[in-house]
Amino acid sequence: MSQPSLAAAPPSEELAILVHGTFAGAESHTGDKWWQEGSEVSQALQDRLPDGVRIAADEEVFHWSGENGERARSRAASQLLQRLRPLEEEGKPYHLVGHSHGGSVIWMALRMSLVAGKPLNGLRSWTTVGTPFLHQSSRSPWHPINLLSFLVGLALLRPAFAAAKGLLTLLFDAAAGHPIAITLKDSSEAGYMSILRAPFLALLERMGVSVERTEAGIHLGSFDPAGDLSLLQYLLFTREGLLLFGVILLFGYICLHLSLMAVRPAIESIRIRAEKRLQRKAFARYGGRWLGLWSPDDEAINGLRATLKLSVSFVKRIAPSDRVFLTDNLELVSRPYYWVFGPVFNHLLRPVVDSLVRGVLARSAQGNDRPTTQVVDVKPTPVDDAPGAMPLPPSVQKEILDESNRHAGGVAPLLRQLLACPTFSTGLESISNQLSGRELVHTSYFDHPDVLDLISCNVALESGAESPAAAELPGRPAIVEWFSAFKRGVAEDDLEGSRIFAYAAQPEAIPEPPRRRAG
Structure with missing residues (x-):
């Protein structure tokens, strides 16, 4: 989808652009999806944002295909960068919030800005929610x-x-x-x-x-x-x-x-090496403005990480059948075949074929359609050693997990519907239409008010604005302490981190929006 230019904003206004993840796209600007204008999440988040910061609306809403592939995410990052250029040229500040691989799209766009030699000076903050960052590797160029x-x-x-x-x-x-x-x-x-x-x-x-x-x-x-x-x-x-x-x-x-x-x-190996340096450079420049929100129970992060160690065998061993049925005796004449070819296939060919099949399935699940590379790790952080990055506070993790478990109790009847459907694809389509998304931790973050509050805290902090709910902070020390520790940590490697460090070092000065339900 072609991306029109963002509408001109008043001089004092800052824009918050929401970036959806894989399989979450839609043609319309408005709807019930968290990133669409008019949704419960976008309205609840708007209520929490400081004065002078508004969520993108109408033609400003960002769309991308949502396909599960590195090529699709790279194209989306390029589109996002094009959308930000008018704001950069006009000197308009903005904030980025991405869920799932929407955070990957944002991270790619930040790196692309440095490659192009046009850093995003108007970027005030960027927040990733439940983002499974794929850490890739390749052979050494000198291999x-x-x-x-x-x-x-x-x-x-x-x-x-x-x-x-x-x-x-x-x-x-x-x-x-x-x-x-x-x-x-x-x-x-x-x-x-x-x-x-x-x-x-x-x-x-x-x-x-x-x-x-x-x-x-x-x-x-x-x-x-x-x-x-x-x-x-x-x-x-x-x-x-x-x-x-x-x-x-x-x-x-x-x-x-x-x-x-x-x-x-060889070219891809050289490029991967260069991207490792680019990642460190990008995080050094933009890391202090980042807030990463994730739970250790996130199914997408854990599921993608599980693809790194697939041990399932998809190829059957060649071996003679047990003589159970009468016709099994006819296979006795083929025993020499098993004696000769069985060991060769089982010990030489079968492991190779199994490895190839597992590799194809893993790459498909990871969306790794980048040539000659492999995903070596899946982390909720954009760089391997992101300082200060830590999961959501334990109390928030537990509340999100408990709520997801409560909604997941209704999945069993849907599975029975799946088994009763004439075709598997029909059953999956029927179930997907009935699932609310609250059955998984990965799609439940925005239902928790603390997550929305933390997003708005990051926006308010980087905007230098005050939230109308700052008076409530003394009553929520756990959230304040977690946010302060996170921002102090990521600011260590940020080229512009001195302001952030000084601000986050005083928990009582960190603005926090009021606690309210997304609905």
């Missing part, structure tokens, strides 16, 4: 496989460029009317290129194109420079000329394609 792939890629560039040069020379000579013959170097002079072009020469011969090996080289086609046809006419208006031109073009394309495929792993 033998990468070095070998790079050398193979360079070797394949030579025939690709030779084919391109030959075609351009051929077309130039044809256009200039030069009567030349189409001749390749002899195999003894072509080196390894003779091995690569051999299948294509055989293909030309099978298609009826003349391939004549002479002392001068390999003469292609039956074009006669002294004949009635010009070289251009031969190439464009004869079957043999067209076939010859097409096969040379195909040879160059395949060599170029294989070359790029060979160097791709």
Whole structure:
């Protein structure tokens, strides 16, 4: 979906942009989803925000596809960055709040801003809620496989460029009317290129194109420079000329394609290394404005982390069946087959196939469609050693979990409906339409008032604004202490952290909105 420019805001107004997560997208700006205008969550959050901060509405509401993939999240980050540019140019402050992989989209956008050399100076705060940050890795750029792939890629560039040069020379000579013959170097002079072009020469011969090996080289086609046809006419208006031109073009394309495929792993390895440095740089600049809210019971974070250690076997061992049925005796003649091939398959092929299947399933669940990389960890923090980052206070964790368990009690009747449906897909669709989202911790954060209060605390802190509920803080020391400790911790690596540290070091000075229910 194309993203229109954000509407101009009054000079004193700050904007809060909500970014949804995976599978949570919608076409409409308004609706019941937490990030849509008019929803219970957005209204409750707006009531808690300081004066002068409003949640994006109408055309300002941010949309992305919500697809489960790194490519989709990267595209969304680029779209978000485009949406923020008008605010940056006008000097309008703003805040970002992302749930689930909406937080990943925000984190990608922050890193992209540094790559583009245009840091987000208008960003006041960014908050992630239940975000499973995927920490990726790849082989070292100096790994033998990468070095070998790079050398193979360079070797394949030579025939690709030779084919391109030959075609351009051929077309130039044809256009200039030069009567030349189409001749390749002899195999003894072509080196390894003779091995690569051999299948294509055989293909030309099978298609009826003349391939004549002479002392001068390999003469292609039956074009006669002294004949009635010009070289251009031969190439464009004869079957043999067209076939010859097409096969040379195909040879160059395949060599170029294989070359790029060979160097791709090495390039991605270099890029992953660079991104590790970029992550540290991005967190150093934006980390002090971050607030991360998550529970250790979050199903999305824990489920994605579980994909890192899949041990399920999907491939059955080859072994003779027990003789239970009468026809099992007929399999006795196949016992030598099991003796010979069973050990080879079970101990050599089966582990490899199992590993490949598990890898495909894990990458699909993780949405890791980035080439030659693997997810090595799933954390609720954007960097490995995010200082001060910690889960929600235990009391809040327990309340969210208890509420989710209470709603999850109604899932059993839905499972019975699933079993009674004629098809599994129909049953899943029926259940998904009846689930409220409150059955999971991952989708229940915004139902808890303390979560909304903490989001607004971060907004108020970074805006330098006062909340109308600051007088209630003395009665809620656990929330104040947790928020103070979190902000003091992340401010340690922030380039602009001195103000935040000084502000968060005084719990009584931290504004907090009133405690009220989302509904």
